[in-house]
Amino acid sequence: MGSHAACKQAKTRAMAAFALALAVSGLATAVATTERAGGSSAEAARVNPPEPWRSYPLNQVRANLAAQAEQDACDFEARQTGTRRALLIFLVGRASRQNGKFGVGPDDNFRPHNRIYTALESAADAYASCRDTPSKQVDIAYGVTNYELSQEIATQAGARDWALAQGRVIEKLAENAPDGVGAAMAGDIEPGWDQLGSGLALSLMHGAAESARDVYNFGTVGLCRPFGSGCQGNWSYVDIGRAAQDSGIIPLPQIYYGKQAKTWARTANRWDLAGNNCPRSNKRDCFKFGGVTSHIQGCAGVHYTPRESWLRMRRATRRPVGRRLIYFNPRGVGCSRSEGEMAAPDAAASAEPGGLLPLMPKEVPAEIVEDPEPVVSSDVMPTLENAWRVGSHTEYTWVFAGSAGLDSQTGEPAPDGRIIVTRETYRRDRPTTPTMQTIDVPGSGPLRISAAPLGRRVTEDAHHSATVQFEGASGVTGTLDLGTSSVELDAP
Secondary structure: OOOHHHHHHHHHHHHHHHHHHHHHHOOOOOOOOOOOOOOOHHHHHOOOOOOEEEEEEOOOOOOOHHHHHHHHHHHHHHHOOOOOOEEEEEEEEEEEEEOOEEEEOOHHHOEEHHHHHHHHHHHHHHHHHHOOOOOOOEEEEEEEEOOOHHHHOOOHHHHHHHHHHHHHHHHHHHHHOOOOEEEEEEEEOOHHHOOOOHHHHHHHHHHHHOOOOOEEEOOOOOOOOOOOOOOOOOOOHHHHHHHHHHHHOEEOOEOOOOOHHHHHHHHHHHHHHOOOOOOOOOOOOOOOEEEEEEOOOOHHHOOOOHHHHHHHHHHHOOOOEEEEEEEEOOOOOOOOOOOOOOOOOOOOOOOOOOOOOOOOOOOEEEEEEOOOOOOOOOOOOOOEEEEEEEEOOOEEEEEEEEEOOEOOOOOOEOOOEEEEEEEEEOEOOEOOOOEEEEEEEOOOOOEEEEEOOOEHHHOOOHHHHOEEEEEEOOOOEEEEEOOOOEEEEOOO
C-alpha cells in the first residue's frame, strides 16, 4: 500500500479532477433541495442529486487482488466529500463453489471466501490509512453476481448456504475493520445472466438478508417492458422486485438507458401488489428505492451521467428515491479510450519502499476460454460467447467476444457483435490498473473467437502481436490485430 504522503498527493489530484467532473456534469450547480415526488421535469431538474460513490469491479483482476483493492479504496476515499457514511461496493465475481468450498469466479480463477476476506480487509485498512479525517466513514460491500448461477450451484438450499457463508465473511470484516469502516453485502442480479435461475437468485439474496448487515441489489431489470419486449426466461416483475426488496434488501437499480427507470417503477408496483407486501388495502408505495446505480456516460451507449440516472429514477416514480448514487466501473473496464471517463494510473499510488508488490505468480498459456467471467453488465454485453487470454509475469490480456449492448430505441440486443480487450500490466512498484478497448462489428450478430495463438511459447509476445480470428452469427468473419487494436473483416 502507498505511503501516507503518496495518499495525500493522490488525494490532491483526485479532488481537482473530481471538482472538474462535477462542474462539467452540473453537479456543482447550486440547486434547490426539495421537489414534489412525481413532479414536472422542470421541478426535477432543480433537485440536487447526491454525491456519486465509486464502485469497482475486481472480477477482471487476475493477481494482486488485495493490492488492487487497496488502491481502489484510497481512490474512493480521495473523492469522498462530507461526513455522510458512504458505501463502497467491490464486485468480485460470480457466486460459485469448488471442491466443497464457497467463493467466487470460474473454475480456473476460483477465489474462496477467505481470499476475498483478505482483499476486503486490506481495502478497509487502506481506506483508514488514506483518509484525512476520522469523520469520514464507509461500509465496504462484498458484491457478487448471479452469472450462470444455475451452472455453479444446483439447488436453492445451496444458494442460501453460499450467502450464509458470505455473511460470515462480512461479520468477520465488521469485527476487525478500523473504526469508521463497516461491512455490507451486495448482489448484481441480472435476469439475462441466468434466465431460468430466478429461484436460485432469490435464495442467494434471501440468504444474504439473514445477516444483520445491510444487503444491496445493484442489478438490472432485464428486458421487462417497457424497456424491452418482455421479462426473460422464468423471471417476472415480482421476481425482480423480490430480489431487490424482500427481507429488507435495499434496491439500487441500474439506470443506464431510456425506459429502465419506468420499468423499475412498474416492478415496484407489481411487488406492492404481490402477497402481503402492502398489507393495508389503502396503502401502496411500500417498495422503497434506496438509490440508483449509474455508469460512465457514453460507454457502450450508456445514456446518462450519474446525476441524470438518479433524476430519471426520481421522475419515473412517486416513491421516495434514497440518496445513494453508485458510480459503477469508474476505470472504464469495457470502454474504449475515447469513451467516458478513463482513469490513468497514478504514479503516487505505489508501494512503500521495501514493500515491493508481487508479479503474476505464474504464466498463463494462451488459450480459448469457453466459460469466461463477464467484465461488464448484461446490458453492455448481453451475450458473452467465449474469450481468449494469455499471461506472462508482467502482462495479462483478455479478449472477450459476444454481442453489443442494447439498442437505445427498442431496448433489445443490437444486431452488432462486440469485442472487449482488457490488459493488465504488473509492476513491482504499483498495483495493477487495467486498460481496455471496445470494438463493435456492425450487423455481425454475436461474435465467437474461432482461432488464436495457443500455448506457452507465445506468453511474452502475444499481448501486442497476436491476431485473433472470429466469426459472427450472421456469417461475418474477421481478424482482430492486437498490435494495432483494429479489426479487419474478410471479403464476403
